[in-house]
Amino acid sequence: MTERIFNFSAGPAVLPLPVLEEAQRNLLALPGVGMSVLEVSHRSAAFEEVIHNAEADLRSLLNVPENYKVLFLQGGASLQFTMVPMNLLPKESSADYILTGSWGQGAIKEARKLGTVREAGSTAEGNFRRVTHQDELILDPHAAYVHYTSNETIFGVEFQSEPDAGDVPLVCDMSSNFISRPVDVSQYGLIYAGAQKNAGPAGATIVIVRDDVLARVPKGLPAMLDYRNLAEKESMYNTPPCFAIYICGLVFKWLRNDIGGLEKIYALNQEKAKILYDAIDASDGYYQGHSEPQCRSLMNVTFRLPSEELEKKFAKEATAAGLDGLKGHRSVGGMRASIYNAFPREGVVRLVEFMKDFAEKNG
Ligand SMILES: Cc1ncc(COP(=O)(O)O)c(C=O)c1O
Numbered sequence: 001m002t003e004r005i006f007n008f009s010a011g012p013a014v015l016p017l018p019v020l021e022e023a024q025r026n027l028l029a030l031p032g033v034g035m036s037v038l039e040v041s042h043r044s045a046a047f048e049e050v051i052h053n054a055e056a057d058l059r060s061l062l063n064v065p066e067n068y069k070v071l072f073l074q075g076g077a078s079l080q081f082t083m084v085p086m087n088l089l090p091k092e093s094s095a096d097y098i099l100t101g102s103w104g105q106g107a108i109k110e111a112r113k114l115g116t117v118r119e120a121g122s123t124a125e126g127n128f129r130r131v132t133h134q135d136e137l138i139l140d141p142h143a144a145y146v147h148y149t150s151n152e153t154i155f156g157v158e159f160q161s162e163p164d165a166g167d168v169p170l171v172c173d174m175s176s177n178f179i180s181r182p183v184d185v186s187q188y189g190l191i192y193a194g195a196q197k198n199a200g201p202a203g204a205t206i207v208i209v210r211d212d213v214l215a216r217v218p219k220g221l222p223a224m225l226d227y228r229n230l231a232e233k234e235s236m237y238n239t240p241p242c243f244a245i246y247i248c249g250l251v252f253k254w255l256r257n258d259i260g261g262l263e264k265i266y267a268l269n270q271e272k273a274k275i276l277y278d279a280i281d282a283s284d285g286y287y288q289g290h291s292e293p294q295c296r297s298l299m300n301v302t303f304r305l306p307s308e309e310l311e312k313k314f315a316k317e318a319t320a321a322g323l324d325g326l327k328g329h330r331s332v333g334g335m336r337a338s339i340y341n342a343f344p345r346e347g348v349v350r351l352v353e354f355m356k357d358f359a360e361k362n363g
Pocket of ligand 1: 010075
């Protein structure tokens with residue numbers, strides 16, 4: 001048995017061990033099917049059951065209302081940066097973007113290529129140390145939609161509740177905190193998330209879209225980029241990412257049955273993040289959190305050390321100690337501990353012990 005280390009990667013990221021074990025057990029043949037999920041036709045009854053159960057479990061976890069479609073697509077969250085404006089931004093209209101980090105900047109950059117967009121609020125000036133406050137947003141009541149990023153993976157800042165977009169459809173890139181806490185889906189016109197953080201492996205992208213928003217999709221879009229077409233074909237216009245959807249389904253089942261739902265995982269996520277932020281706060285400034293305390297992400301904990309040399313040393317020694325993937329993104333520097341749903345509490349405790357020890361030896 002290969003020994004598993006603690007994987008702090010921002011994505012693809014750690015998956016629940018029972019999920020990996022079940023996938024391993026059933027890799028050669030799905031029970032009662034006699035073929036691997038890697039081999040069955042996506043049109044087969046066996047795969048239909050896989051995708052149907054995955055959708056049903058996700059709907060149950062998030063309490064997705066009846067008037068929303070759930071899609072399993074490809075192309076990553078990055079393709080959604082294009083698909084959202086292509087489907088929802090008519091020529092004569094404009095869309096509002098709220099910028100709280102580099103993923104929001106990526107989304108607006110793509111939208112600009114396709115239509116008129118406005119920055120409705122941004123925290124770029126302070127290098128994205130916080131999310132926006134409602135009262136600083138300048139929202140256009142006639143906008144086609146308002147786009148925001150609920151958790152900025154690189155800077156480690158997270159909204160505690162969604163911005164109020166009034167009657168304008170709210171569109172959210174929820175990639176890095178999807179299903180990490182309860183969310184009121186009815187507040188949204190469209191939610192999208194790359195699976196490879198909390199939901200499963202790379203290769204599947206989940207879109208949850210309200211029917212009246214789907215109805216706005218113009219005719220004549222390329223079929224693979226047309227939400228209405230993909231929804232009508234129930235994510236099976238072409239061959240879907242079968243294996244990735246299968247693993248997402250196992251993750252949703254694990255969250256429902258083993259963990260007990262989103263309230264439960266939220267409490268566990270809060271507890272894990274508190275252990276780590278408390279250690280940062282108790283370090284007498286040796287470790288400096290990037291985010292302002294009230295915007296701290298429960299998923300991506302970003303912090304700096306007194307110098308870049310020490311940061312390099314920290315990352316190297318942490319890896320040697322079985323704590324992998326802690327080097328921060330180059331645009332922020334420092335360290336980033338991604339502690340998604342499946343990341344064990346024990347790994348956070350081990351990291352905190354390592355941090356104390358490192359600060360003592362290198363203070
Ligand atoms: C918030 C957010 N949005 C978008 C992306 C891009 O996702 P993908 O690589 O699936 O295109 C990421 C990836 O890390 C992300 O964290």
